[in-house]
Amino acid sequence: MTTGPDTKSEFTVEPWRVREIGLHPGNLAQSESVFALSNGHIGVRGNYDEGDPSGLPGTYLNSFYEKRPLPYAEAGYGYPEEGQTVVNVTDGKLIRLLVDDQPLDLRYGVVRHQERTLDMRTGLLHRDLIWETTAGKKVRVRSTRLVSFTQRAILAIDYSVEAVDQPLRVVIQSEMVSNEEIPVTSKDPRVAAALKDPLVPEEHSFSGNRSSLIHCTRASELRLAAACDHIVHGDKVHSNTYVEPNWSRTTIGTELKPGETVGVTKFVAYGWSSQRTLPALRDQVDAALSAVLHTGWDGLVAEQQAYVEEFWDGADVEVDGDPVVQQAVRFGLWHVLQAGARAEGRAIPAKGLTGPGYDGHSFWDTEMFVLPVLTATAPLAARDALWWRLSIADLAEERAKTLKLKGITFPWRTIRGQECSAYWPAGTAAFHINADIAVSAARYVFWTGDEEFDHEVALPLLVRTARLWADLGYHGDDGRFHIDGVTGPDEYSAIVDDNIYTNLMAARNLRYAADVTERWPEQAKALNVTEAEVADWRAACETIAMPFDTERDVYMQDADFTNHRVWDFQETYTNDSYPLLLHYPYVDIYPQQVVKQADLVLAMHWCGNEFTPKQKARAFEYYEAINCRDSSLSACTQAVVAADVGQVELAHDYLTEAALMDLRDLEHNTKDGVHVASLAGAWLALVCGFGGLRDYHGELSFAPTLPEAITRLAFTVRWHGCKIRVEVTHDHTTYHLEDGPDAHTEVKHYGKKFLLRTGKPVSKPTRPPKPLTPRPTQPVGRAPIVAGSLH
Amino acid sequence: MTTGPDTKSEFTVEPWRVREIGLHPGNLAQSESVFALSNGHIGVRGNYDEGDPSGLPGTYLNSFYEKRPLPYAEAGYGYPEEGQTVVNVTDGKLIRLLVDDQPLDLRYGVVRHQERTLDMRTGLLHRDLIWETTAGKKVRVRSTRLVSFTQRAILAIDYSVEAVDQPLRVVIQSEMVSNEEIPVTSKDPRVAAALKDPLVPEEHSFSGNRSSLIHCTRASELRLAAACDHIVHGDKVHSNTYVEPNWSRTTIGTELKPGETVGVTKFVAYGWSSQRTLPALRDQVDAALSAVLHTGWDGLVAEQQAYVEEFWDGADVEVDGDPVVQQAVRFGLWHVLQAGARAEGRAIPAKGLTGPGYDGHSFWDTEMFVLPVLTATAPLAARDALWWRLSIADLAEERAKTLKLKGITFPWRTIRGQECSAYWPAGTAAFHINADIAVSAARYVFWTGDEEFDHEVALPLLVRTARLWADLGYHGDDGRFHIDGVTGPDEYSAIVDDNIYTNLMAARNLRYAADVTERWPEQAKALNVTEAEVADWRAACETIAMPFDTERDVYMQDADFTNHRVWDFQETYTNDSYPLLLHYPYVDIYPQQVVKQADLVLAMHWCGNEFTPKQKARAFEYYEAINCRDSSLSACTQAVVAADVGQVELAHDYLTEAALMDLRDLEHNTKDGVHVASLAGAWLALVCGFGGLRDYHGELSFAPTLPEAITRLAFTVRWHGCKIRVEVTHDHTTYHLEDGPDAHTEVKHYGKKFLLRTGKPVSKPTRPPKPLTPRPTQPVGRAPIVAGSLH
Secondary structure: OOHHHHOOEEEEOOEEEEEEOOOHHHHHHHHHHHHEEEOEEEEEOOOOOOOOOOOOOOEEOOOOEEEEEEOOOOOOOOOOOOOEEEEOOOOOOOEEEEEEEEEEEOOOHHHHHHHEEOOOOOOOOEEEEEOOOOOOOOEEEEEEEEEOOOOEEEEEEEEEEEEEEOEEEEEEEEEOOOEEEEOOOOOOOHHHHHOOOEEEEEEEEEEOOEEEEEEOOOOOOEEEEEEEEEEEEEEOOEEEOOOOOOOEEEEEEEEOOOOOEEEEEEEEEEEOOOOOOHHHHHHHHHHHHHHHHHHHHHHHHHHHHHHHHHHHHOOOOOEEEEHHHHHHHHHHHHHHHHHHHOOOOOOOOOOOOOOOOHOOOOOOHHHHHHHHHHHOHHHHHHHHHHHHHOOOOHHHHHHHHHHOOOOOOOOOEEEOOOOOOOHHOOOOOOHHHHHHHHHHHHHHHHHHHHHHHHHHHHHHHHHHHHHHHHHHEEEOOOOOOOOEEEEOOOOOOOEEOOOOHHHHHHHHHHHHHHHHHOOOOOHHHOOOOOOHHHHHHHHHOEEEEEEEEEEOOEOOOOHHHHHHHEOOOHHHHHOOOHHHOOOHHHHOOOHHHOOOOHHHHHHHHHHHHHOOHHHHHHHHHHHOOEOOOOOOHHHHHHHHHHHHOOOHHHHHHHHHHHOOOOOOOOOOHHHHOOOOOHHHHHHHHHHHHOOEEEHHHHHOOOOOOOOOOOEEEEEEEEEOOEEEEEEEEOEEEEEEEEEOOOOOOEEEOOEEEEEEEEEEOEEEEEOOOOOOOOOOOOOOOOOOOOOOOOO | OOOHHHHOOOOOOOOOOEEEEEOOOOHHHHHHHOOEOOOOOEEEEOOOOOOOOOOOEEEEOOEEEEEEOOOOOOOOOOOOOEEEEEEOEEEOOOEEEEEOOEOOOOOOOOEEEEEEEOOOOOEEEEEEEEOOOOOOOOOEEEEEEEOOOOOOEEEEEEEEEEEEOOOEEEEEEEEOOOOOOOOOOOOOOHHHHHHOOOEEEEEEEEEOEEEEEEEEOOOOEEEEEEEEEEEEEEEOEEEEEEEOOOEEEEEEEEEEEOOOOOEEEEEEEEEEEEOOHHHHHHHHHHHHHHHEEEEHHHHHHHHHHHHHHHHHHHOOOEEEEEHHHHHHHHHHHHHHHHOOOOOOOOOOOOOOOOOOOHHHOEEHHHHHHHHHHHHHHHHHHHHHHHHHHHHOOHHHHHHOOOOOOOOOOOOOOOOOOOOOOOHHEEEEEEEEHHHHHHHHHHHHHHHHOHHHHHHHHHHHHHHHHHHHHHHHOOOOOOOOOOOOOOOOOOOOOOOEEOOOOHHHHHHHHHHHHHHHHHHOHHHHHHHHOHHHHHHHHHHHHHHEEEOEEEOEEOOOOOOOOHOOOOOOOOHHHOOOOOHHHHHOHHHHOOOEOEEEEOHHHHHHOOOOHHHHHHHHHHHHHHHHEEEEEOOOOOOHHHHHHHHHHOHHHHHHHHHHHHHHHHHOOOOOOOHHHHOHHHHHHHHHHHHHHHOOOHHHHHOEEOOOOOOOOOOOOEEEEEEEEEEEEEEEEEOOEEEEEOOOOOEEEEEEEEEEEEEEEEOOEEEEOOOOOOOOOOOOEEEEEEEOOOOOOOO
């Protein structure tokens, strides 16, 4: 990673907007991800209204997937045989335009002006285009698109066409298209066949300018309904609608004099179900259309803006002195909101609903990167995501039974809940996901005090995962509780003993499980929790093994880690062979000291109270030198811990890298969708890094520190129904308690508790960083982007 | 494993023959493997002459294969994308019979008598059948089949039909059929498609009663020629021949009075090539037919018998007191001979050429189980197998380059030489195969003194593999040479550090590499061997890490092995869940103390001089308790080491199990082909176990010991062109040196050297066993078959 030309942005740097000015054909797919709109239920990529050209057309509904075979040349017991892949559903955002004789297609004619603007304060995506046909006629097209946060089933587009300087014949074709052509990604013909035209038509109909298409997926048997309606604006306009099994079209034709405008507002409603009948689903989308027509475009826009304002009010982060990061952290929060806002009992995928990357699967990073942000900024979204986990707990119990394990084992990757990971050393063996989920549930309770959730969700999640850990681990001859043969988040080693992150998170899982059963003894009894079991959990968490290398005076990522050879980074650098996994076999990578992301550093963020400051500084320094950061999840955690150990300038660099993952396409795969966890990481880096926010065992604490360039950092979090606003400057930190039902709360400033009351801000001195080591160094060529070097 | 009904034999127990009397329809496929004939170049399963019914039709040519895709749901760098599968070639052994109106098919009519006899002293397979048609007419069919050891391209069948008690119309149809229907084994349609009708016809022709079919495989582009000719015996016989692209038929018709006979001798010649032209290959098989016609059936049988006699003269093992083992060890040697005799620069597959098991691939067990036997009994076959390894060394160098490793890495499984293993933790990571091969080359030189082989084959194999070890391993802070992240022979753990078998074999590889370069300095220079390199090899082998558990006072299979939990064998036994790999995921199995076969026990056989007797006894006892013996390679090694540590009765039990793997179908998969390595293991168990034969660093030594039931053990090995014959009784052991060019040699008896001269047998006392521990116990239910309990 360098600050060279490939990190130059196609987007303007502005505090509240992301703008693309002009045409950037090489950047098409990336911009579609960046400009993707979603409410967590519907996701539409930022494809041009007219469809062609596109990087990758994409419209997704949360948890709407098709099954596909998982092939193995050498299969093994317990390997999942069926995968799940997100389906590109009926595309309702298409609005094609014919100008005189020529279809609008930016590859032809001349683009005189184009500006696409994501406005994060209103929740709208604007486009303003002036295009000249090959015959020299200019047309101006303006469109505004939104996926509604308030009306969950609704995508809406306001589209207008203006003749600029000559009279024009204009035909607008507003369409829905099912089974769009998309690139095939698997060599396996069974997989390709399963994903080719996945939507089988069931019914198509229209009435006036409203049309609907109903389909069902071939193998997963999920039913999908898409319907749209139109309000046409303009004089002397004729319109008609036609529908076929796989497409519908509303045609709007007119002639425009210079300065005249014709327009259409298009409302699209989506619904899907695995259970509901066809008529029920048809009625559902028709009802959603009727509702939104009643609201109207202006009403919908107003609702959208109010919803987004309310979010920012409790979530915004202000970064004075670094405009690039300022924009990026808001962009990150925007996508985190989009991914989770209205998922409502469904998964939050790694790419949100912005692209087909990772097959649309959800992983552990939802719980460890996205949910901490949502818990602090949009707690209901976090709650819903954890409800989803509970809803698949019975599938996770089945999976545990297959694996001959007690309790439940959540899938490493899934859409619906079944394990879809086909490489077990980095799938099944990554048991830490179970602790990540369970501890997230406990964290949600710490932040909200939600008692209903505590016994209805947190209790069963904690208890059922605790049983897994009790079965997986054992007390060794040394008296410690060991967990052997697992894979931590760092995928550059696998099937190791006593992975320190896994162990520490498992210990929390066990501890919180014991705690929650004591809070809710009746409900625990219903889960057959026994006193002996709880005693075992406490014994296990109190004696958890934490491998330490006394010779090198540093904690080990796992029981053997620092005994291994150190990777030859110079050779890799010389041969330009990053990321390692594309250039070296696992057999080389696993048994050497090289990490894709540092498990121990992650553990020092989330379980930092298990380490002394000296141990943290030493471990951070040690793992910096062997961390090649091939994972997009690495930089933000390094930022947090760098700040913790006083390396604030390095933290600023890592923050920059985490925040810009997608705006600068740092890993060259934003085209498949944005990296929601990494985007959440920008918030983590600022709030947990420079704000020093921690919530160990439910105690809220801060330890603010700032890099030189950032003159002021302000952020707000939601805590037990209140908002806590924190403003940090190099001199002092001011804490505000706002609008909560509780008039006061206790928080810590550098470890010292104080009382915070509504309307009575408290100001405390900000300490300068005190690093215990020199600035750590990274593998050759792997230093992070230098903060402030991007414009 | 029990001594219950499923170990009852379908075969008679006789010293030199394997006979099946009567019809055993449930046993059809197993008997086809047991009765398979091969010379290492051609292999034909023991299918009935008439083709139907069959368990699995099979005719194979060594290294004749088809390519197929290797699918991965989640692929990784360096995963091989193309597999190789042995092809069922043109079936030349078919002789169908029509008796009056009814085709001979044992599923219809009545079988009055059937006896199939493998005569291991003549190298012939006989069948004698009396069958009654549904119309009540009796016919007697006798056939004798051989695959010639002396004429490598030739399969021959002498077939006769006799009318027993009524006149009969008889039609014999002698056929060749290409692309026979065989069961599909892969779910992947690409694989099924690749292996469906793999032979594309190129030419077919006939002249007189000779016909030939020429085909080419679709993807691997190997050309195959099969031709056959017939000599008809009988009066008033008409015959004609007809040929189509995928079959040829010679029809012989006559009428027989009671007692009259009609017969045909069929000679089939096979040839294949990846390079030779079609006319050249056509001529090659026609020439082979002309040659064998010149020899004639009687001549061919005489040659066969002479060849086999010469083999037994230098290979036979006599076991007085255990007739079951007596037969079995000869049966084992017979199949070892068949697998290797005329392979001549091709691989020896795990199933020989007796079935399609393991896709026809060769593994490390060729070098570690089969070649030690061939080296001592048919050294030229061992030499040829090692030449084959050298012939694929450049492919192994390419593979090493892909893996970013120095030197060469031989494929874990292959036919032609390319890596075909699709599960890297038990494939690529099993680097020990490189030492197994290199040390085998050194062993061949120890036994033969073959200087040409030493510098032409052993030198490059040892040097090029030594370079791999020097790159894979490293000197740790403890000064020891470590090799991390590998998988040993025990596939119930994987990707471990300092696997003790791998380390000890690598050390020998490095040592012998250093030695051979000193013997052949000029030739070593041609391989760019430097003094520094040799010094590194010596330093590495002298400091090789041998993980030891001081607390448990036992060597560890790998650096973490005994730190892990012990497997819950009781639970597995209760749930009848053996073999583990079919009932538990690897994620459960790998990090626990349970072995499929004990690496350390194997190391104590082949590198036993690195351990004290006490260490061996302790380690044997320890690993016995956790060895569930799910591998067919386990029992023979346990027999050898059990004998070594004085557990002679236990050794006898394991010997019984190893020897009977296929005759009793102990693992229920003999249908796919015999287990050549396990069959070789019977010899190892007797000669290295009870004979105590070792060849550490080229020094021949014996330490005889006998179980109670075996009153006398006699065996012969070939040593530097002589034969050494050893006779062991409970009282004394007598050594004979026979017919060698050297008149004398030094050998050791219980560690003490003595001189052995031709014609001057030396007799020494046999010591009674002195076990250092009580009889070790196995996991519940996993005790071996009790010697002597089978009849």
